[in-house]
Amino acid sequence: DVKVTQSSRYLVKRTGEKVFLECVQDMDHENMFWYRQDPGLGLRLIYFSYDVKMKEKGDIPEGYSVSREKKERFSLILESASTNQTSMYLCASSLAGQGVDGYTFGSGTRLTVV
Amino acid sequence: AQSVAQPEDQVNVAEGNPLTVKCTYSVSGNPYLFWYVQYPNRGLQFLLKYITGDNLVKGSYGFEAEFNKSQTSFHLKKPSALVSDSALYFCAVRDIHHSGTYKYIFGTGTRLKVLA
Numbered sequence: 243d244v245k246v247t248q249s250s251r252y253l254v255k256r257t258g259e260k261v262f263l264e265c266v267q268d269m270d271h272e273n274m275f276w277y278r279q280d281p282g283l284g285l286r287l288i289y290f291s292y293d294v295k296m297k298e299k300g301d302i303p304e305g306y307s308v309s310r311e312k313k314e315r316f317s318l319i320l321e322s323a324s325t326n327q328t329s330m331y332l333c334a335s336s337l338a339g340q341g342v343d344g345y346t347f348g349s350g351t352r353l354t355v356v
Numbered sequence: 357a358q359s360v361a362q363p364e365d366q367v368n369v370a371e372g373n374p375l376t377v378k379c380t381y382s383v384s385g386n387p388y389l390f391w392y393v394q395y396p397n398r399g400l401q402f403l404l405k406y407i408t409g410d411n412l413v414k415g416s417y418g419f420e421a422e423f424n425k426s427q428t429s430f431h432l433k434k435p436s437a438l439v440s441d442s443a444l445y446f447c448a449v450r451d452i453h454h455s456g457t458y459k460y461i462f463g464t465g466t467r468l469k470v471l472a
């Protein structure tokens with residue numbers, strides 16, 4: 243069964259900590275994405291990557307960075323966690339091409355910053 | 357810019373009754389539209405998509421959606437709701453980044469509650 247795996251389901255971190263969220267996919271997808279999900283706001287795109295070592299800012303990149311050293315792995319980094327980054331973080335992947343296949347999502351990481 | 361709107365934050369329906377979850381879109385060009393479902397503390401799961409062809413699209417778990425170009429809508433439907441259909445539903449539309457990468461823009465979600 244093909245999948246996108248996020249390393250942690252729940253995380254609690256302290257303000258100011260550097261936080262790493264990891265995502266691995268086994269479908270050989272070219273594209274990988276990080277979204278955050280907040281009630282009433284839906285899904286907002288943070289960063290995405292269309293190739294190894296390539297990254298593009300999404301709609302809300304401030305306070306975040308990403309790393310894609312290998313095709314299957316896409317990491318989201320919170321440089322200095324703040325309470326307003328408490329959220330559900332979703333990783334997704336997709337094939338390159340015409341965008342007809344949609345995303346495959348991971349199960350999400352619920353991050354609480356205290 | 358491409359966008360989708362889900363006008364209802366929550367929809368309540370009795371078990372066994374038909375359900376509709378609404379989505380309208382705004383796009384330049386032909387729309388590629390998707391529905392996803394999210395169960396509590398889980399990621400989103402693909403339900404169905406409209407790319408081209410028949411306006412009535414059938415998907416997983418007995419769901420279907422009707423593409424209406426004149427009303428710019430893509431409503432999700434099911435003839436007979438189950439309690440297990442209770443979840444958060446998202447509509448999405450394909451968009452293209454200037455890098456040439458296709459991505460999707462999501463609505464704000466509609467919580468469906470099916471009452472026993």
